[in-house]
Amino acid sequence: MTDFYGIDSALSEEERAVRDSVHRFVDERVLPIIGDCYVEGRFPRDLVPELASLGVFGANLPEEYGCAGLNNVSYGLIMQELERGDSGVRSFASVQGALVMYPIFAFGSDEQKRTYLPKMASGEIIGCFGLTEPDYGSNPAGMITMARQQSDGSWVLNGAKMWITNGSTAHVAVVWAKTNGDKDERSIRGFVVPTNTPGFTARDQKGKLSLRASDTSELVMQDVHVAGDAILPKSAGLKSPLMCLTQARYGIAWGSVGAAMACFEEAASYACNRVMFGKPIGAFQLQQARLAEMLTEIVKGQLLTLHLGRLKDAGTMTPQQVSLAKRNNVSMATDVAREARRLLGANGILAEYASMRHMANLESVYTYEGTHDVHTLVLGQAITGLNAFQ
Amino acid sequence: MKIAVCIKRAADMETRFKIAADGRSIDEAGVKFDIADFDGFAVEAALQLKEKDGTGEVTVISLGKDAVQETLRKALSMGADKAVHLKTDAVPADALAIARVLAAELEGGGYDLMLFGRMAIDAANQSVGPMAAELLGVPCVSAASQLGVAGGRGTARRELEGAAEVLEFPLPAVVTIDEGIARPRLPSLKGIMAAKKKPLEVKPVQVGESRVTVIKMELPPERTGGRIIGEGPDAVPELVRLLQTEAKVL
Numbered sequence: 001m002t003d004f005y006g007i008d009s010a011l012s013e014e015e016r017a018v019r020d021s022v023h024r025f026v027d028e029r030v031l032p033i034i035g036d037c038y039v040e041g042r043f044p045r046d047l048v049p050e051l052a053s054l055g056v057f058g059a060n061l062p063e064e065y066g067c068a069g070l071n072n073v074s075y076g077l078i079m080q081e082l083e084r085g086d087s088g089v090r091s092f093a094s095v096q097g098a099l100v101m102y103p104i105f106a107f108g109s110d111e112q113k114r115t116y117l118p119k120m121a122s123g124e125i126i127g128c129f130g131l132t133e134p135d136y137g138s139n140p141a142g143m144i145t146m147a148r149q150q151s152d153g154s155w156v157l158n159g160a161k162m163w164i165t166n167g168s169t170a171h172v173a174v175v176w177a178k179t180n181g182d183k184d185e186r187s188i189r190g191f192v193v194p195t196n197t198p199g200f201t202a203r204d205q206k207g208k209l210s211l212r213a214s215d216t217s218e219l220v221m222q223d224v225h226v227a228g229d230a231i232l233p234k235s236a237g238l239k240s241p242l243m244c245l246t247q248a249r250y251g252i253a254w255g256s257v258g259a260a261m262a263c264f265e266e267a268a269s270y271a272c273n274r275v276m277f278g279k280p281i282g283a284f285q286l287q288q289a290r291l292a293e294m295l296t297e298i299v300k301g302q303l304l305t306l307h308l309g310r311l312k313d314a315g316t317m318t319p320q321q322v323s324l325a326k327r328n329n330v331s332m333a334t335d336v337a338r339e340a341r342r343l344l345g346a347n348g349i350l351a352e353y354a355s356m357r358h359m360a361n362l363e364s365v366y367t368y369e370g371t372h373d374v375h376t377l378v379l380g381q382a383i384t385g386l387n388a389f390q
Numbered sequence: 391m392k393i394a395v396c397i398k399r400a401a402d403m404e405t406r407f408k409i410a411a412d413g414r415s416i417d418e419a420g421v422k423f424d425i426a427d428f429d430g431f432a433v434e435a436a437l438q439l440k441e442k443d444g445t446g447e448v449t450v451i452s453l454g455k456d457a458v459q460e461t462l463r464k465a466l467s468m469g470a471d472k473a474v475h476l477k478t479d480a481v482p483a484d485a486l487a488i489a490r491v492l493a494a495e496l497e498g499g500g501y502d503l504m505l506f507g508r509m510a511i512d513a514a515n516q517s518v519g520p521m522a523a524e525l526l527g528v529p530c531v532s533a534a535s536q537l538g539v540a541g542g543r544g545t546a547r548r549e550l551e552g553a554a555e556v557l558e559f560p561l562p563a564v565v566t567i568d569e570g571i572a573r574p575r576l577p578s579l580k581g582i583m584a585a586k587k588k589p590l591e592v593k594p595v596q597v598g599e600s601r602v603t604v605i606k607m608e609l610p611p612e613r614t615g616g617r618i619i620g621e622g623p624d625a626v627p628e629l630v631r632l633l634q635t636e637a638k639v640l
Contacts, residue, residue: 013460014583017464017582018582021576021578021579054578055578055581056579059579063583068578078579
């Protein structure tokens with residue numbers, strides 16, 4: 001395990017124990033199958049009950065809802081280890097925990113929390129999160145999905161959502177919609193929509209060259225009629241889904257480091273074993289420079305996430321700090337994955353090795369949950385006080 | 391049913407070891423420690439017996455410095471109910487001295503079964519479990535690959551060279567566990583949180599005089615690279631000659 005700076009010594013015994021359990025799970029259950037899943041374009045659904053019994057879903061939510069009640073550093077380490085396996089597997093856990101369980105926990109009624117959270121922790125209910133629309137990605141405030149309240153208090157939803165992780169697998173969708181014809185972003189509310197409601201359809205998005213071991217779907221809602229209590233009562237405006245994204249991005253900042261560690265370890269091991277010109281390629285200066293650069297950037301990313309986690313546990317973390325970590329670490333991981341792939345030479349293009357799979361996956365991670373460019377502008381605004389979006 | 395499992399904190403065998411400056415121990419810097427492999431199987435065996443029985447209590451016991459508490463908590467996070475840390479600064483090389491301390495703790499604990507790993511993965515003495523049984527005056531089955539309890543009696547299966555034997559014995563008894571039993575479970579994240587709330591009793595102990603001392607520890611010689619002496623059937627005579635005269639294995 002890549003720990004050049006002895007960061008383990010800055011982790012508590014409990015944090016290390018959590019990391020070690022998920023690490024071993026990924027070694028034993030994810031790594032042997034994930035290359036085939038990726039090639040076949042199939043999410044390893046069999047892993048869901050096992051991930052649930054390990055306790056990874058919503059692991060930082062309270063025990064009273066059947067969750068593990070871990071701190072945020074432990075949660076981050078879980079994401080790191082899962083993405084060491086595959087970004088698609090980590091994405092599943094991020095969506096289930098940070099984008100569905102978290103909004104139900106933060107904005108839901110007591111009854112919604114009791115109904116959904118324990119069954120989502122146990123993997124009996126799988127969730128998806130519908131915010132992005134075909135024409136509104138980086139600009140969610142422009143969304144056109146609309147919910148209209150009927151005279152009996154129930155709601156009717158119309159609209160379409162795109163790039164929805166778990167969309168075809170999910171039993172329940174947290175859908176964000178404007179309400180009652182009001183086009184202002186302040187009218188946005190969250191709804192918990194069972195995916196078997198008439199008028200709700202999910203279609204698998206075909207032809208992906210990235211996140212192939214993950215379900216990505218388009219959701220269409222045509223006169224989807226849900227009860228009055230489907231609304232998340234404490235959701236209020238665009239800031240509610242953005243709070244969910246902050247949770248998920250926090251996990252991505254950790255997860256991308258895991259993907260980079262996997263690529264680095266593969267490259268380092270390959271460099272020591274692959275002989276060319278009569279010696280291991282790791283003995284050549286060009287490959288040593290590559291490995292030194294990769295390791296340096298990984299260590300920086302590890303230190304960044306650990307401190308971000310301590311800030312989150314102290315309750316002082318800001319969304320802008322999360323933007324910085326997501327932006328840096330995912331970009332770093334894409335570079336590390338590409339360099340690892342190159343170091344592996346021709347073998348690097350095979351699914352038998354992990355680096356090119358990670359490299360292709362990370363292009364999605366670079367683009368989702370706030371593109372790299374959007375996070376650049378978030379930081380620009382934090383630095384100058386001037387908003388470049390408008 | 392009350393089950394005790396004696397576990398040892400040992401270096402992860404995937405570690406690359408270095409000999410410490412004293413030349414008699416391993417350098418612990420950067421080494422990862424965990425429940426010794428066979429002891430992990432023993433914990434798993436105890437948990438499965440308890441789950442099958444529906445009732446009972448699993449106590450894990452470890453001798454050593456404060457660091458063994460982490461190892462005990464790992465067993466608690468797997469599902470053991472309570473832990474006892476027999477605290478001492480130095481664990482001797484003398485298996486009998488260790489067995490005496492453990493037997494003193496096990497005696498009077500009212501345990502039906504007292505489990506050990508077949509051997510500690512680091513010291514590989516295979517002695518502490520059988521010696522503790524002798525000191526306690528109870529039956530001992532070593533290297534069990536299966537273990538069952540019914541009607542106050544135990545049954546165990548042992549894998550022998552080319553055969554297996556099944557034994558029956560009265561309780562209480564000592565059984566040392568081989569790896570065939572079941573892979574130790576992963577501690578779940580909830581288990582890790584629950585372990586913090588389970589009782590872990592610390593008991594300072596005096597370990598008796600050690601009559602066995604490690605005077606030297608050394609790494610196996612570095613393996614040298616292979617040598618290609620030719621290709622195809624033409625190379626066979628030379629290969630045979632070298633295997634006879636140089637490697638002296640034929």
